[in-house]
Amino acid sequence: MHDGRNRAAIRPGMRVRIVLKKDQRSGHLTEGEVKDILTSSSYHPHGIKVRLTDGQVGRVKEIVE
Numbered sequence: 001m002h003d004g005r006n007r008a009a010i011r012p013g014m015r016v017r018i019v020l021k022k023d024q025r026s027g028h029l030t031e032g033e034v035k036d037i038l039t040s041s042s043y044h045p046h047g048i049k050v051r052l053t054d055g056q057v058g059r060v061k062e063i064v065e
Contacts, residue, residue, distance in 0.1 A: 004047040004060025010037055018050060018058035029061055 002009050004016060017029040032052035039048040047059030 002063040004063060005043055005045060007037060007039060007042045007044075007048050009063060010034060010048050010050065010060060012036065015064035016050065016052075016060045017062040017064060018052065018056070019047070019061050020056060020058040023058075030056060030058060031064065032056065034060075 004010060010016065012034050014034045015031065016034055017031045019027065020030055032054055034050045035053045036051040037048060038050060038057065047061055049057065049059050051057050
């Protein structure tokens with residue numbers, strides 16, 4: 001299981017688990033498919049920010065193999 005802090009590991013179409021802004025306190029993860037990668041830097045300590053195909057935006061915590 002890879003984490004979502006390196007941009008190079010994330011591609012559109014991948015299944016990922018993200019934490020939404022509203023879930024940052026609880027740590028609840030939302031699973032979905034990556035549509036767009038929103039973080040421009042190659043690394044982010046809290047996870048690369050992505051938009052899922054359903055429009056939800058959050059930081060990648062896990063990449064689903």
